[in-house]
Amino acid sequence: MRSPKTALSAALGLGLAAALTAAAPVSAASPTSPTHSTRASIAAYTGSAAEKADTKAFFQAVMKSATAKMKAHPGLKTVTVTYDASGAPTFANEIAQTAQIWNSAVQNVKLQAGSGGDFQYREGNDPRGSYASTDGHGSGYVFLDYQQNQEYNSTRVAAHETGHVLGLPDHYSGPCSELMSGGGPGTSCQNTQPNATERARVNQLWANGLAGLR
Numbered sequence: 001m002r003s004p005k006t007a008l009s010a011a012l013g014l015g016l017a018a019a020l021t022a023a024a025p026v027s028a029a030s031p032t033s034p035t036h037s038t039r040a041s042i043a044a045y046t047g048s049a050a051e052k053a054d055t056k057a058f059f060q061a062v063m064k065s066a067t068a069k070m071k072a073h074p075g076l077k078t079v080t081v082t083y084d085a086s087g088a089p090t091f092a093n094e095i096a097q098t099a100q101i102w103n104s105a106v107q108n109v110k111l112q113a114g115s116g117g118d119f120q121y122r123e124g125n126d127p128r129g130s131y132a133s134t135d136g137h138g139s140g141y142v143f144l145d146y147q148q149n150q151e152y153n154s155t156r157v158a159a160h161e162t163g164h165v166l167g168l169p170d171h172y173s174g175p176c177s178e179l180m181s182g183g184g185p186g187t188s189c190q191n192t193q194p195n196a197t198e199r200a201r202v203n204q205l206w207a208n209g210l211a212g213l214r
Contacts, residue, residue: 052169058119058134059167059205065118066109078107079206081165082114088121091144091158095121098158101192102166105199108206109166119165121158129183130157132164140165152183155192167205168198 066079085095099111120141129148134140142161149157160182164170174181176189179198194202 055132055164055169056167058132058140058164061134061140062118062165063167063206079109080112081109081119082112082117084115084117084120085113086115086120087141088123088144090123090146091121091149091154094144094149094155094158097155097192098162101155101159102162102194102202105194106166106202106206108203111162130161132161151187153190153192156189159192159194163194163198163202166202168194168201 062081063079066081069080083095083099085092088095096113099113103110121144122141123144123146125147126143126145128145130143130145132140132142142158142165144154144158144161156179160179163180168180170182171178171180172182172184174184176185176191177195179191179194181189
C-alpha cells in the first residue's frame with residue numbers, strides 16, 4: 001500500500017495483492033513465488049474497506065474532471081473521459097482495445113485518447129500487480145505491471161483496471177464472464193468484455209453524474 005502522501009491504491013488490480021508481502025522485492029516475483037496469490041486466495045479476497053473507498057474516490061475524481069467539461073458545453077449528451085496512454089507504450093494496443101471495448105459496451109460515458117487526460121496509464125514492475133490509483137486531488141492513473149500482463153490476458157487486465165476508473169469494484173469470486181472478477185478465475189480466463197450487469201452499472205453511475213448537470 002502506498003503512503004497516503006503519494007497515492008491511494010484503488011482495488012489493487014486483478015487481486016494479486018491479496019497474498020503479497022510488503023517487503024517482497026519486485027525481482028522475487030514469479031508464478032511459483034510466495035509473493036503471488038493462488039487462484040483460491042484471489043477468489044477469497046474481497047478487498048478492504050479502504051481499497052473500496054479508493055476505487056470510489058478515483059471514479060469521483062475522474063467524473064468531476066469530465067463533467068466540468070460538460071458544464072462548459074451543456075449541449076453534450078455523453079461524458080467524454082480522456083486518457084493519456086503515453087506513459088504505457090508497451091500496452092498501447094491493449095489500451096486502445098480497452099477504449100473500444102468500453103465505448104461499445106456503454107452509452108453514458110466514452111473514453112477518448114488525449115494529451116494529459118482525465119487519467120493516465122503507466123507501466124512498470126510492482127509486486128502488487130496492476131492497479132488503479134488516485135492521489136485524492138482530482139488526478140489518477142492505471143498502472144500496468146509487466147509480469148502480471150505476461151501471466152494474464154493483457155487486454156483483460158487493462159479493461160478490468162479501466163472498469164475501476166468508470167466506477168466498478170472488484171468481485172474476485174465471480175466467474176470469468178465477469179470482467180471485474182479479475183484474477184479470480186485464473187490465468188486461463190480470456191474474457192475481455194464486461195457482462196450485462198457491469199455495463200448497466202456503469203451506465204447508471206454516469207447517468208446519475210449527468211443528472212446534476214441538467
